[in-house]
Amino acid sequence: MALLEASDVHGGYGGMNILNGVNMAIEANEIGVIVGPNGAGKSTMLKAIFGLLKVSQGEIRLRGEPITNTAPNKLVHMGMGFVPQEYNIFPSLTVQENLEMGAYIRPQNFRRMLEQIYEFFPPLLEKRRQPAGELSGGQRQMVAMGRALMVEPDVLLLDEPTAGLSPLFMNEIFERIKTINAAGVGILMVEQNAKQALAIAHKGFVLAAGQNRFTDTGEALLNDPDVAKSFLGG
């Protein structure tokens, strides 16, 4: 049984359909990467999975259980974490308070998970008493991911985790994502840096105009001349 599975998902904002039948599935311990041109519906797909957008047709399942159009706070209880691309931290709260809010629904986890997060993201430990809004872009991204990891999700949805980061931080974030995945968290992420992302992906989904254009393993997509020509810039 797939960890997260979406079949023939349609949906959009206010009657305008952006998704026109998207299919994707990732197994536990896998990294799935969604790539594609602007406006293909990549971020929209993540939002549809996380219940932030009405799905008009199709089904989404978590561990086989249907979760189509389930409210985000319920999904958090079911083991799903979401890191939005923007506004993904509480800027006036300290780093540690941000993480504490991540564990809001499981306060008993807080101490144990906190240590683990500081191990994952060592720079956060020394900045723990600083307001998260004062951190650099890469460190904010760490706070955002750390917050979502505090509930020990089975699957983590990441919307462009490296957007706006310098190449140095970008590599660091990709490394962290691999580490998190190695610790047993399934990951589904949208990425602009398609080549780098597909390189760490088990599964890759190339979307265009709200539909799957190519679906394969990350490696196969990277080596596919058609994908390279149309989506990876040659």
Add this chain to the structure above:
Amino acid sequence: MNELVFFINNVVVSGTVSGSIYAMGAIGVTLVFSIMRFAHFAHADMMTLGAFVVLLLTTLFPEVGGVVGLPSALLLLPIAMAVTAVAAVGIDRTFYKPLRAHDVKPIVMVIASLGVTLMLQGLIRLFAGTGSESLYIAERKDIFRIELPFELASRPIVVTEPQIILFVFAIVAVVSLHLFLSRSRLGKAMRAMSDNPDLARASGINTNTIVAVTWVIAGSLAAAAGTLLSLDVAFKPDLSFFLLLPIFAAAIVGGVGHPYGAIAGGFVVGFAETLAVFNWSVLLRPIRDSFPEWLELPSNLALVGTEYKIVVPFFILVAILVWRPTGIFKGKVI
């Protein structure tokens, strides 16, 4: 020396009194704004409502305070705070929540709160009449005259019992609010929701609970502020309504959405008012002899007359919106 005593009585004491009242009101306004993103115009009448509940209870049990030697009204205040908190949550459920569910613009919420204000005023007038009533029913207001140990100071510093209660209460309220917001899980969740409501929901924070907690805090503080003010002067159905402007000025001066800013803003507005109506000529009298003969000292040198006190918060409000719209503590721009 007597001039200094006059200054203490008219500026330090009364500035602290108004400052504490404004601060407690502004905390509620700012909290409601930071969680629900609208200016709650019915806040002043929630203060009146709290004081009205105290008036009712004190009329029913006028002797209860005598047992412990405190004013009955003060002893009954916690009950009124609870009643007002419940009423605030009820008002939200009945009038504001359906609008929020429709995702209306903030201005619609503001107008709804204006409606609630009119409704509360009407209801209170219906039961309490339009006149003023003292909250000291069975006892007398204690007035403390503190004599200064200086030969030249023949006049005492005058502080009344309700004023002392007000100072103590304001300090306790501010400290407990600080501990709540910085230490408790619920308080932090409240700040989180103020920062980023979508992310708060995505973290599994139940935003309905946070909204209810906000109303409980705002309602009970409003009840306390209204009651303590009515203890100091007297209960009137329109007493707090005229505080709406200074309270909003305080919240904006402090930076909307900042509870600590609201406290600072409350005292800024309170002291600005009392300094503006203070007769500075009194302080100049001792050095009158050193003035040149052609310069006559006017008998009243106040910036504005007491009856025009309301222009002070209005001026502060305009000034802050023009020159520093985020307030002292860099709040949200409205």
